[in-house]
Amino acid sequence: MSATLGTTEGRADSGNLDIDLEELVEDIATAMAKSRSGFGIFIDEMQDLDDELLDARISVQHMAGQKGWPFFIIGAGLPNLPGKLSATRSYSERLFDYRTIGALDHGSAADAISLPMNQRGAHVDTDALRALVTAADGCPFFLQAYGKAVWDVASSKTVNLDDARLAIEIGTEQLDAGFFRARWQRATPAERQYLRAMADGHDEASSTARVASRLNRAASQLTVARSSLISKGLIYAPDHGAVRFTVPGMSGFISRQFEE
Known part of the structure; x- marks a missing residue:
């Protein structure tokens, strides 16, 4: 006796990410549109998505705009994300609405x-x-760190300068x-040598020529290191010929590493 099992081809199950994501979004978004609702994907640290997944999500957002699907990607990330x-x-700059969230x-x-x-x-x-x-320099995460530390170390209901100094020391260590x-x-x-040359005691943008000069190298010799640091999300290029740390306080951390 023998039996043959048949399969019914569905949607969003081809194994091709571009096709599957598009079909998934189309089916969900069009169904939600009937009840005047929308389909959104919220992504934190969006710059860390791998190239294939990022490409697929951008493509389906573009398709949604063309076909009128109520689908939206809401992402957050470091300054290198745009x-x-x-x-x-290349059309991403026209596809998304960018909002800069700076220091408080x-x-x-x-x-x-x-x-x-x-x-x-x-x-x-x-x-x-x-x-x-x-000490926090307007950075919300640093405010959380120092706020928690000062709450933990305060010896009374009135937090004084000594409490704050101890909290800053503990918070910075953490x-x-x-x-x-x-x-x-x-x-x-x-x-790391490139980052150290960038630091020089400040978090502001550094000229790539100045960084090269500090390392006694030609700027062209540092292209690989610079590109790799950008791809890792450690630095970004705010202007042509300039680089900057993606997070505040990095220069101070680097300086402390070489003080030890």
């Missing part, structure tokens, strides 16, 4: 530290608050051990 999108698909201003940063503590019956004095806000070191370890020894 460049990576354009390098993947002094007042907002101070509120981020003080208001949660006030709600719990604690108070941060003026000098302590100024020290914490200055950032160095995790946030910064994870990025540093992604760089090769040659790339």
Whole structure:
């Protein structure tokens, strides 16, 4: 006795990412459109998507715009993300609406530290608050790190400057051990030398010619290291002939590595 099993060819199961993603989005989005709803994909650290997946998602977003599907990609990433999108698909610059999220201003940063503590019956004095806000330099993640540290170390409901200084020391050690070191370890020894030449005590953009001069090399000899660091998301090119760290505080971390 024998039996033959048949299969019914479906959709979004061809094994080809471009075709499958397009069919999946079409089916879901058109079904949701009937109830006046939409289909969205939210992507954090979008610059870390591999090239194939990024290309497929950009392509299907483009297709959705052409066919009127209620499908939207909402992504967040480092400053090198727009460049990576354009390098993947040149029309990306017209496809997406870019919003830059920079550092918090002094007042907002101070509120981020003080208001949660006030709600719990604690108070941060003026000098302590100024020290914490200055150390965080407007970076939300750093404010979280220093805010947690000062809450943990404060000996009373009134946070003073000594508490803030200890919290900054502890918070910086934790950032160095995790946030910064994870990025540093992604760089090769040659790339670390490039990063060190960029640092020079500041986080502002550096001229590629100046970096080359500090390393006593021709700029053309450093193209591979520069391109690799950009692809790894450690630096980006804000202007022609310039490079900058993708995260604030990286120069300080690098300086601390060579002080040890």
